[in-house]
Amino acid sequence: MEIIMSFVIGFLFMAAVYLMLSKSLLRIIIGTGLLSHGAHLLLLTMGGLDGDAPPVVSPGVTNYADPLPQALILTAIVISFGVTAFFLVLAYRSYQELETDNMNLMRGTEDYD
Numbered sequence: 413m414e415i416i417m418s419f420v421i422g423f424l425f426m427a428a429v430y431l432m433l434s435k436s437l438l439r440i441i442i443g444t445g446l447l448s449h450g451a452h453l454l455l456l457t458m459g460g461l462d463g464d465a466p467p468v469v470s471p472g473v474t475n476y477a478d479p480l481p482q483a484l485i486l487t488a489i490v491i492s493f494g495v496t497a498f499f500l501v502l503a504y505r506s507y508q509e510l511e512t513d514n515m516n517l518m519r520g521t522e523d524y525d
Contacts, residue, residue, distance in 0.1 A: 428443045428444070437513040448495075455481050456481060459478055
């Protein structure tokens with residue numbers, strides 16, 4: 413199962429980098445979302461995918477799942493949601509002001525000597 417997850421993570425990272433290198437601001441935001449999903453799956457895969465162990469310690473149980481990857485993923489989901497919301501508001505506001513989402517047109521080309 414880890415091999416399949418590795419390919420999925422690699423595909424998500426590849427698609428995220430491709431989208432983040434484009435000129436459209438909306439594609440960049442979608443790329444950062446895909447990158448965060450790839451990071452979540454990477455943390456989950458690093459924690460192990462054995463599903464027979466309980467996630468909490470109870471009396472008499474010697475084999476249990478490590479709760480740290482789940483806590484890290486939950487924290488990363490909250491942070492990525494906040495960053496995505498901030499990026500969307502920033503993109504909407506910049507589109508209102510500049511009337512474009514092309515990064516080359518957003519960059520100032522005036523020479524200030």
